Amino acid sequence: MLHSYLFPISYAFMSFPVAALLFTLPFLIFQYRKYGYVNKVRAFVLYLFLLYLMNAFFLVILPLPASRHNAALFSGAMQLLPLNFIHDILKETSVVGSDPSTYLHLLKERAFLQVVFNIVLTVPFGMVLRYYFRTGWIRSILYSFLLSLFFEVTQLTGIYGLYDHAYRVFDVDDLIMNTLGGICGYLAAEWLSGLLPRIEKLDDHVDLTAKRVTYTRRAIAFMIDSVIWPILMAICFLLHIPASFWVATGIYFILIPWFTNGLTPGKWLVRIRLTKMGERITLAALVKRYGLLYWVFFGLNRLLAGSLDNVPDFARLFLGIVVFVMNAWFFIHLVIHVFKKKPTLFYENISKTRHVILWDSTPEQNEETETHSSEKGRLR
Structure with a gap:
């Protein structure tokens, strides 16, 4: 029976890196938008919660049928009699009520272990609901029930039509035990909160004006701008505007930040200016x-990658050498600054510009904070 649990868990752990990669971008954007920075405790809890949800889901749906055209369950796809698990345990157990030495046999019996598993399955869910999301007991019970209902419906529908028939029984006792597990987790979270930092106090002593804008944050802003900026280039090209790349770049990265006090859509989304x-x-x-x-x-x-039909061969060769040397130098320059954690690159030093965290949506308050931060730097 242990192997039947280890098999889905191993698949969950193997799939986790892919899921974490897909989760990271929206996670970072949400953290930047809501808190202004990424807290390590908050990140650890949420990634651990993602790993737990994957394990719970894989434990419920695996192993899958050998074929999409699976046969219908012989005994029916639904068990709607509450507390039927008591009958199953009594029918299968070797425990003798008058003989205490047989009580430990329960720990080896399938029907009893199935009940324990269904309770334990959602204990972490209830703990995270209370510790991290700060939900009350009514909502925690409701969410635990809905999670269990999602699991049961997924099985009943053959993963929403992927299989011809349900391949596991929809069991009302599973709903009851999973919900009970969520309640147990909710109660255990009071003990957990005493061992871990209080989630509601993580940001109490954080000074956003003193935090450095990381290259990761800047890269995300650039990724977002790289989706919108080409649209502007395409419009310029369709309008037959000469030098569309340079015109669109000037509008997007120079004129727009000038009018918005240092913002582009990407920078605004991750709260930097x-x-x-x-x-x-x-x-x-x-x-x-x-x-x-x-x-x-x-x-x-871009010029080198474009059409240079009217340019002499020696000029194209010279341009290629210049671009190669420039790219190599920039790559080395960037790597050195990233690994040595030096915040400013060459074009920032020349222009005397830098990124700061957009800590509030009111421009006047941001300017006041930036000025205050600058004055503190000069006093030092």
Whole structure:
């Protein structure tokens, strides 16, 4: 019986890296939007919760039938008699009520262990609901019941039509035991809270103005901008605007941040903005910063990748060498700064610009905070 549990768990652990990778981007964006930064305790709990949910789901649905065209269950697909598990235990047990020495036999019997498993399955769910999500007991009971109902319906429908018939019984006792497990987890969370940091106090002493904007955060902002920015380039191209790449880049990364005080859609989504030495960003600073990065660095790469039919061979060779050297130098420059945790790259030093966390939605309050942070830096 132990093997029947280890098999789904092993699959859950093997699948977890893929699920965690898909989970990471929305997780980071949500954390940046709601809290302004990523807390390690919060991240640990949520990734652990994801791993738990995967294990619970795999334990419920595995093993799968050998074929999609599976046969209907001989005894029927639904068991709707509450507490029927008591009858199953009494029918199968070798325990003798008058002989206490036989009581331990329960720990080896399938019907009893099945009940214990259904309770234990949702204990972590109830614990996380109370500890992390701070849900009350009524909602915790409801969510535990709904989770169990999801499991049972998934089995009853043959994974929502993937299989011709249900391959496991919809059992009302499973609903009862899973819900009971959620309640036990909710009660145990009071003990858990005494061992771990209080979730509601994680941000009490966090100063967002003192936190460095990580390269991960900047990369996510760039990924989001890289989805919207090409749309603007395509519009410029369809309108037959000369040098569409450079025009669209200037509008998106220079003019828009100038009007929005250092914001692009990507930066806004992860709550960061550009400043010049802690003050409001200027048009000249943006031209220096993004002129170097996009018009020169990316621009030369785009020029080399484009059509150069009318350019002499020696000129194309020279441009290729220049771009290769430039790319190699930039790659080394970026790696050195990432691993040495130096926050500013060459185009930031030249333009005297940097990213800060957008801690509040009111621009005036952000400017006041940035100015205050800059003044503290000068006093030091």
